Amino acid sequence: MFVAMNRFKIAPGSEEAFEHVWKSRDSHLAEVPGFVEFNLLRGPMKDDHTLYASHTIWRSREDFEAWTRSEAFRKAHAGAGQNKPLYLGHPEFEGFESVQTVRP
Amino acid sequence: MFVAMNRFKIAPGSEEAFEHVWKSRDSHLAEVPGFVEFNLLRGPMKDDHTLYASHTIWRSREDFEAWTRSEAFRKAHAGAGQNKPLYLGHPEFEGFESVQTVRP
Numbered sequence: 001m002f003v004a005m006n007r008f009k010i011a012p013g014s015e016e017a018f019e020h021v022w023k024s025r026d027s028h029l030a031e032v033p034g035f036v037e038f039n040l041l042r043g044p045m046k047d048d049h050t051l052y053a054s055h056t057i058w059r060s061r062e063d064f065e066a067w068t069r070s071e072a073f074r075k076a077h078a079g080a081g082q083n084k085p086l087y088l089g090h091p092e093f094e095g096f097e098s099v100q101t102v103r104p
Numbered sequence: 105m106f107v108a109m110n111r112f113k114i115a116p117g118s119e120e121a122f123e124h125v126w127k128s129r130d131s132h133l134a135e136v137p138g139f140v141e142f143n144l145l146r147g148p149m150k151d152d153h154t155l156y157a158s159h160t161i162w163r164s165r166e167d168f169e170a171w172t173r174s175e176a177f178r179k180a181h182a183g184a185g186q187n188k189p190l191y192l193g194h195p196e197f198e199g200f201e202s203v204q205t206v207r208p
Contacts, residue, residue, distance in 0.1 A: 022203075041202055
């Protein structure tokens with residue numbers, strides 16, 4: 001299991017607009033090999049921003065990397081630069097490899 | 105869906121010891137209502153640390169909060185203070201609420 005997260009600091013008052021951008025786009029993920037689940041996550045609210053994270057679970061790091069080189073990736077990110085006014089600084093990418101899993 | 109993450113900065117060379125602490129303890133999570141899945145995640149390596157995150161998926165924020173008040177929580181964290189030498193600074197907690205989900 002591999003988790004790909006992008007952290008976004010959203011200016012106060014822009015939360016709804018930011019969520020709308022995600023909910024109204026087509027992620028083109030459903031058919032991608034190794035894709036397990038995507039969630040847009042709303043995190044803690046700070047003085048100057050609300051933290052959001054795009055959070056995608058992949059079967060493996062290799063599946064994630066293959067997706068970043070695919071046409072589906074290109075389509076999903078076309079026009080993403082238009083949304084920059086909604087967030088502070090740059091989105092921060094972090095990739096995580098699972099080293100231990102516990103299930104019920 | 106609610107994601108509870110604790111971020112740990114692990115001093116270079118202490119990665120294996122840190123993973124061992126997690127793998128050798130009993131999380132007491134399996135029977136907790138609303139618990140979905142736990143992963144210990146290894147993130148990017150920086151100059152002065154490797155980022156790790158404990159990553160637990162819960163059915164809801166309410167289930168997570170009920171767990172923090174439970175005997176299972178107390179048992180899982182007994183002795184956690186002993187591991188402080190392995191990490192830089194304090195673990196940083198972030199709770200995330202899902203606002204959008206995509207599945208295959």
